[in-house]
Amino acid sequence: MADLAAWQYAAIAVLFVWSGFVRSGLGFGGAVLTLPFLLMVDNAPLVFLPLIAVHLLFFSSLTIALAHWRSRRAPAGTPSTGTVNWTFLRYALPLMFIPKLIGVAGVITLPANIVSGFIFVLVSVYAMSYILDRPFQTRGGRFDPWLLMLGGYVSGTSLIAAPLVVPVAASRMPKEQVRDTLFVLWFVLVAVKLIAFVIGGVDLQWVHHLWLLPCATVGHLLGLKFHAYTLRAETRVFFRVLGIGLLSVSLAGLLRLAVA
Template sequence: MDDLQNWQYIAAALIFVWTGFVRSGLGFGGAALGLPLLLLVVDDALVWLPLIGIHLLFFSSITVSSRMQHIDWAYLKKALAIMIIPMLVGVFGLLTLPSEWVVVFVYLTTLFYACCYLFKFQIRSNNRWADHVLLMSGAYAAGVSLIGAPLIVAVFTHHVVKEMLRNTLFVLWFILVVIKLSVLWSVDVNFWWWHHLWLLPCAAIGHVVGLKLHDHLMAGDATRFKQVIGAVLVLICMVGLSAQFENVL
């Protein structure tokens, strides 16, 4: 991060504006929709995940600090009991798997989300076992790269009322990220603290805009918005995967 070219700094700043917007606007997806872009700038997830994680802690704290009564604590505790072990397994994978494998995992997982958005396929949870599979899969993906939100949201949407959904998810992300960052800190992963000084304001801009548009986005089904995101993400993932395969060959 200390020796990037000018275009990389500019790209990173704009992407963090985007992640802030998505996170506060939809209540989820900042990492899932931002990390694939960031990996085109520097293709190492361990560079970006501490930065994304610290931002998520900061902004989720601000968002829910005055809304603690609008959180479904009962379901949150139930879901965490299911998710904690897969989450830790995912973090272990992040630290032990080759960086290239993690990058490919991010792109393939995001490509799946992108296709769901593009073709209006909704990830659904219809029974208890499906709930468990989605929560565990989402927790593992969150452990590896913080991109498990769409799988987790598919379950929470059916168990948490709409008015409490975003705040409940923010608390969930806060807890999961605290666990993840604690593990990364314990193994001396670089958190790039100085870079927060210029990236936090970028994310703040997106965060404020997202808060203003949240009610508008939630008023409808946001289908068209997600379709556009899906189309762009498909292109980004194809470019990213092509670059990775070229490196291997």
């Protein structure tokens, strides 16, 4: 990120505020809804990807730790199911882990545009079903394992796994658990990605964290307030917001493919 104009640094700072807001507000989309615009400012994916990955690890672990602390301080006798659905994680991670490693290693090389385009179109259908309050459901969730395995592979090759995983997660747990459960899932998957970066000798951009981490923190705090609002709202509103987020991810991805 050298020799950039002042407006480019300002735009990058604003986009990292946006990234933090989306990540903590929805629990997904912080990378996919930010990276296409970052690359329009400066086409340097290996600069931005490590920054976003480290931010996700930091804020996801912080959010989970705070949620655990609040649950331990709750008055005795207060019913609590926790904010992380460990049953879903035990179901999803084994399905996603091997495809994730395959994606990271690049053993299977499918045309990226075809894979991405298929995913974004598929997710747009999911998103519209939530927005129109007609959620798509598979009989017995028979397609869920395939969506999770494809999500694992895609997360190894890119940053667009969330649209595949979120509909499965949202259909299998209370809305209060969706965000924090996804945070734990992303933490594991992104940690694998970061290890691959380190092995590959990719610069993790520690210097730029000094000024971009505060920007992401501002967005994170704003996103926490937005997330609290969606939880207080009725379930229909929550899933409509979820659908709008998914559709935004998909449209941003399709736009990126169109102009690439």
